[in-house]
Amino acid sequence: MADVTAVKNTAVTTMLRNHQVELPSWAFGNSGTRFKVFGQPGVPRDPYEKAADAAQVHKYTGVAPAMAVHIPWDKVGDYADFARHADSLGIRVGTVNANVFQDDDYKLGSVCNPDPRVRRKALNHLLECVDIMDATGSRDLKLWFADGTNYPGQDDIAARQDRLAEALAAVYGRLGDGQRMLLEYKLFEPSFYTMDVPDWGTALLHCQALGPKAEVVVDTGHHAPGTNIEFIVAMLLKAGKLGGFDFNSRFYADDDLMVGAADPFQLFRIMHEVVKADALITATSGAAASSGSGESGGSGAASPETRVTFMLDQCHNIEPKIPAQIRSVMNVQEATAKALLVDAAALKEAQLAGDVLAAHAVLMDAYDTDVRPLLAELRADMGLAPDPVRAYLASGYPDKIATERIGGAPAGWGA
Ligand code: PSV
Ligand code: MN
Numbered sequence: 001m002a003d004v005t006a007v008k009n010t011a012v013t014t015m016l017r018n019h020q021v022e023l024p025s026w027a028f029g030n031s032g033t034r035f036k037v038f039g040q041p042g043v044p045r046d047p048y049e050k051a052a053d054a055a056q057v058h059k060y061t062g063v064a065p066a067m068a069v070h071i072p073w074d075k076v077g078d079y080a081d082f083a084r085h086a087d088s089l090g091i092r093v094g095t096v097n098a099n100v101f102q103d104d105d106y107k108l109g110s111v112c113n114p115d116p117r118v119r120r121k122a123l124n125h126l127l128e129c130v131d132i133m134d135a136t137g138s139r140d141l142k143l144w145f146a147d148g149t150n151y152p153g154q155d156d157i158a159a160r161q162d163r164l165a166e167a168l169a170a171v172y173g174r175l176g177d178g179q180r181m182l183l184e185y186k187l188f189e190p191s192f193y194t195m196d197v198p199d200w201g202t203a204l205l206h207c208q209a210l211g212p213k214a215e216v217v218v219d220t221g222h223h224a225p226g227t228n229i230e231f232i233v234a235m236l237l238k239a240g241k242l243g244g245f246d247f248n249s250r251f252y253a254d255d256d257l258m259v260g261a262a263d264p265f266q267l268f269r270i271m272h273e274v275v276k277a278d279a280l281i282t283a284t285s286g287a288a289a290s291s292g293s294g295e296s297g298g299s300g301a302a303s304p305e306t307r308v309t310f311m312l313d314q315c316h317n318i319e320p321k322i323p324a325q326i327r328s329v330m331n332v333q334e335a336t337a338k339a340l341l342v343d344a345a346a347l348k349e350a351q352l353a354g355d356v357l358a359a360h361a362v363l364m365d366a367y368d369t370d371v372r373p374l375l376a377e378l379r380a381d382m383g384l385a386p387d388p389v390r391a392y393l394a395s396g397y398p399d400k401i402a403t404e405r406i407g408g409a410p411a412g413w414g415a
Contacts, residue, residue, distance in 0.1 A: 012340045013378050015280055019336055021247075021329045022066040022094040022311040025074050028053040028322070029411030031315035037412065038318060042401030045408035047074040048085055049401075055089035056322050056397055060388035061329045062379065066094030068142070068311055071129055073099065073411075079135035086136075093136040095182070095244070095311060098129045101146035101190070109147035111167035112160040112196045119163060126171045133179055140244070140309060141171070142217060144184040148191025148198075160196050165206060172210045181214045182243040182309070183207055186222040189254060200232050207241055215243025219313055220259070220270070221250040230269040237277040244309030245270075247332060256315045258324055260331030267331065268367050271339035279308050280336070315413060320398070326388045330375070337371035 028050045030039050044050040047069065054067035067086065076082045083093050100110035100122040108114060110122035129141055147164070149155050172181055185203040186195055197203055200216055207214035216236050220229055236242035249255065249262035260267045274280055310332060316324040343362050350359035376386035385391035392398075 012337070013374070013381075015340060016333060016337055016375070016378055017063075017382065019063060019280060019333070020066065020310065021061075021064050021332050022068055022309055023054045023057055023064050023325055023329075024068050024070070024097075024312055024314065025050045025054065026070055026411075026413055027312065027314050027316060027325055029073075029413060031413040032317045039410060040320065042398060042403075042405050043321070043410040043412075044401075045405060045410060047076050047082060047411075049405065050074070050411060051082075051086045051089055051091065053322050053401075054325075055086075055091050056392060056395075057325045057329060058091050060326055060384065060392045061333075062382045062384050063333065064325075064329050065091045067091055068095040068097055069093060069132075069136075069138075070097040070099055071125075071132060073413075079132050083136040093138045095140040095142045095309065096129045096133050096136070096138050097142045097144070098126050100125055101144075106146070108155070109160070109196070110145060112145070112147040112155075112163045114155055119167065123167050123170055126167065127174055130171065130174045130176075130179070134176065139178060140180050140182055141175070142182045142184060142244075142246075142311075143168075143171075144186065144219075145195075145197055146190050148195040149193050150191055151193055154193070157194055160194075161202075164196055165209065168206055168210055168214070172214060175213050179213065180243060181207075181210070182217040183214060184217045184219055184222070184246065186219065186254070187224055200236065204236065204239065204241055208239075215241050217244045217246060217309075217311075218242070219246035219248070219254075220266075221246075221248045221254045221256060221313075225252075229266065230273045233270050234273045234277070237273060237279055242279065242308055244311055246311050246313035247328070248312065248314045256313065258314060258316075258319075258328045258331065259312060260328070260335055264331065264335060265367060267335040268338050271332075271335045272342060272363070274308065275336070275339040275342070276344075280340075322398070323389050323392055326392055330388065333375055334371055337375060338366050338369055341369055341371070342366040 025047060028044050030037050030043050032038055044053055051067055058064040086093050100106060105118045105121060111119055113119050126143065133141060175181060183197065183203045183206055185197045185199050187198055188195060200218070203216040207216055218229065218233060223229060233242060247259035249257040249259055251262050312325065312328050314328060347359055347362040350362055379386050
């Protein structure tokens with residue numbers, strides 16, 4: 001078993017202290033399934049109140065200082081003012097998520113639509129999102145396309161790829177210095193015969209054609225059951241093209257449950273690949289947080305191309321939202337702590353010796369370590385309560401928002 005006491009106040013705790021998780025604004029609104037949305041008390045009515053809730057997650061975890069926005073769900077009159085509001089709460093505006101899937105015009109797709117008028121409309125929205133990045137200081141644009149077809153013959157698969165490439169190139173050309181474009185893939189839904197960006201291969205080809213500012217984002221819920229996601233992560237890291245994660249858990253499809261809930265071992269295996277590639281860098285610090293485990297196939301920890309954003313893409317349908325976000329951040333921290341505890345030298349020695357069982361045991365030793373005391377101590381060092389969920393629940397904030405947020409329309413997925 002890894003010796004947790006020996007790693008206190010070492011590089012491991014420094015990396016954990018700097019490892020940031022980005023929150024999705026939509027996690028704080030009401031959400032559900034197509035069968036029912038169960039409303040919750042105190043849900044934010046606008047993006048400003050979503051930011052206030054996100055700030056609570058940061059307040060109790062200390063490692064979640066950015067909130068991703070989704071446009072138009074988080075449309076505001078003055079984005080610079082919104083960014084100042086976030087700043088006054090101790091957080092910042094994170095990734096800008098474009099939305100070209102909730103308009104009647106997009107029935108046959110957005111940037112891949114056969115109709116040039118619809119393609120232009122979609123492109124204009126993507127460009128507007130870059131304007132919002134400029135106004136808020138956000139670094140990343142995340143693109144997910146619902147585009148695809150339902151029936152063989154419905155449209156030309158290759159022609160749709162050309163339309164996609166054309167739109168991506170136009171957006172890429174609009175990116176400023178230090179801005180990135182993250183392209184997300186999804187196996188299926190809402191299109192069932194073809195998705196235009198169904199997998200990491202398609203996303204990677206587009207990003208490679210575009211250049212260094214384009215990287216792939218891995219949404220853990222967007223794969224076929226049984227897919228080895230850590231393999232994909234390792235390959236993207238080797239190519240220097242892993243831009244970020246949309247973390248969540250899934251049992252069946254795009255369930256969007258709390259990360260680390262369904263399969264914490266998978267999350268550990270993913271973070272093990274991240275740690276091995278020295279890619280554990282926070283969005284803002286830019287500081288190399290090297291584990292020293294070497295053998296990076298990517299372009300190096302200090303390289304901007306390897307800066308990975310660790311986002312959540314979740315909805316909380318039946319559980320209270322703010323504590324669920326806190327719990328999710330803690331789940332990522334626990335998996336990361338375990339990944340950092342892997343004895344890299346012992347693992348390498350066993351691997352090179354062909355000692356299958358010893359190599360596996362090294363990995364499992366780290367995974368089986370109870371890192372909760374280490375993380376509680378880290379929080380104490382950061383001036384935080386050791387149990388963030390308990391501290392939040394005792395803070396009075398849940399009652400306060402339930403009492404104060406009366407009237408108005410509660411935010412929901414899609415608004
Ligand atoms: C699509 O399923 C997705 O994962 C994309 O990231 C969207 O932006 C997000 O979900 C919306 O919930
Ligand atoms: Mn996603």
